[in-house]
Amino acid sequence: MADTDPTTTNPQFYRILWENDDVRVLEYRDQPGEQTTPHRHPNTVMVTLTGFDRRLTSGVESRDVTLPPGIAVWLPAQSHSGENIGSTPTHTILVELKESAVSDLPAPLGPVVENRE
Amino acid sequence: MADTDPTTTNPQFYRILWENDDVRVLEYRDQPGEQTTPHRHPNTVMVTLTGFDRRLTSGVESRDVTLPPGIAVWLPAQSHSGENIGSTPTHTILVELKESAVSDLPAPLGPVVENRE
Numbered sequence: 001m002a003d004t005d006p007t008t009t010n011p012q013f014y015r016i017l018w019e020n021d022d023v024r025v026l027e028y029r030d031q032p033g034e035q036t037t038p039h040r041h042p043n044t045v046m047v048t049l050t051g052f053d054r055r056l057t058s059g060v061e062s063r064d065v066t067l068p069p070g071i072a073v074w075l076p077a078q079s080h081s082g083e084n085i086g087s088t089p090t091h092t093i094l095v096e097l098k099e100s101a102v103s104d105l106p107a108p109l110g111p112v113v114e115n116r117e
Numbered sequence: 118m119a120d121t122d123p124t125t126t127n128p129q130f131y132r133i134l135w136e137n138d139d140v141r142v143l144e145y146r147d148q149p150g151e152q153t154t155p156h157r158h159p160n161t162v163m164v165t166l167t168g169f170d171r172r173l174t175s176g177v178e179s180r181d182v183t184l185p186p187g188i189a190v191w192l193p194a195q196s197h198s199g200e201n202i203g204s205t206p207t208h209t210i211l212v213e214l215k216e217s218a219v220s221d222l223p224a225p226l227g228p229v230v231e232n233r234e
Contacts, residue, residue, distance in 0.1 A: 017189055018231035022217045023162055025189045025231075045140055045212045047164040049187050070166050072134055072142045072210045093189045095162045099216045100139045114135035114142075 004079060006039040017093070026094040035083035043100035044075040046111060047093045053086030056110040063109045074114060076107035121196060123156040134210075143211040152200035160217035161192040163228060164210045170203030173227040180226045191231060193224035 006014040007026065013036060017025040030036075038059065051068045058080050066086075067073065075094070084090050123131040124143065130153060134142045147153075155176065168185045175197050183203075184190065192211070201207050 018191070020191060022160060022214055025162060027189075043139060045142060045162075047166075047189075047210050047212075049166070070208070070210075072144075072164075072212070074135070074137060091187070093164050093187075095164075095189070095212050097139055097214075 004038065004040040006036065006041070009039045010036045014094075022098055024096040024098065026096065028090065028092045028094060030084050030090045032084050032087050032089070036081050038079060038081045040079040041075055041077060041094070041096070043077045043097045043102060045072055045095040045097070046075050047072050047095070049091040049093065050089060052084060052088055052090040054090070054110075055083045055085045056080045057082070058109050061109055065110050065113075067111070067113070071113070073111035075111050077102040078107045078109065080109060121155065121157040123153065123158070126156045127153045131211075139215055141213040141215065143213065145207065145209045145211060147201050147207045149201050149204050149206070153198050155196060155198045157196040158192055158194060158211070158213070160194045160214045160219060162189055162212040162214070163192050164189050164212070166208040166210065167206060169201060169205055169207040171207065171227075172200045172202045173197050174199070175226050178226055182227050182230075184228070184230070188230070190228035192228050194219040195224045195226065197226060 013030050048067050048069050053066045055064050130147050131143050165184050165186050170183050172181050
């Protein structure tokens with residue numbers, strides 16, 4: 001099976017900031033029009049440092065999301081690819097949870113925005 | 118024992134954004150000169166949305182830290198109080214880990230800055 005770790009599939013966008021027994025922390029940056037290849041995320045909390053518009057594709061469905069800067073969203077474990085469909089760079093921090101149980105139910109595509117005040 | 122949850126001890130600064138089985142996500146905001154009362158954090162990843170200068174005090178020792186915006190730091194489980202000793206507001210997101218084992222060893226006071234590129 002191909003490696004689907006985004007730091008391997010798309011090292012131009014994802015880099016490891018640090019990790020310990022509990023978490024691996026990634027930084028993601030891209031420019032408008034850039035897109036990732038298919039990759040897999042574990043359960044993750046993503047914090048947006050910029051606002052951006054993104055199209056996420058699972059291979060079966062796609063979903064467009066617009067996120068403001070400075071929010072935290074839940075990204076349930078999933079495989080997808082993404083495209084910056086807006087006019088602003090994307091900059092986010094991803095906190096991957098190593099000890100988190102992955103649900104047997106299908107995860108929604110993309111982030112679950114629990115609070116966007 | 119008194120409640121040392123920072124959302125209870127200092128609700129003017131801390132608020133719960135959302136939580137699930139794995140994490141509780143808080144937002145922290147303050148202004149220069151403001152300070153918290155003693156409170157306890159579980160193992161936490163903190164993402165800075167602003168840069169700030171902060172004095173942390175455990176009751177036994179104190180430590181001053183200067184953090185830039187847009188970094189992720191590890192805050193090992195600890196009790197402390199904090200003071201904004203700079204000239205800029207503080208705005209951070211705290212990802213509290215519910216399933217993380219707390220070390221028996223004394224934690225360093227304040228954040229562990231693993232990467233500050």
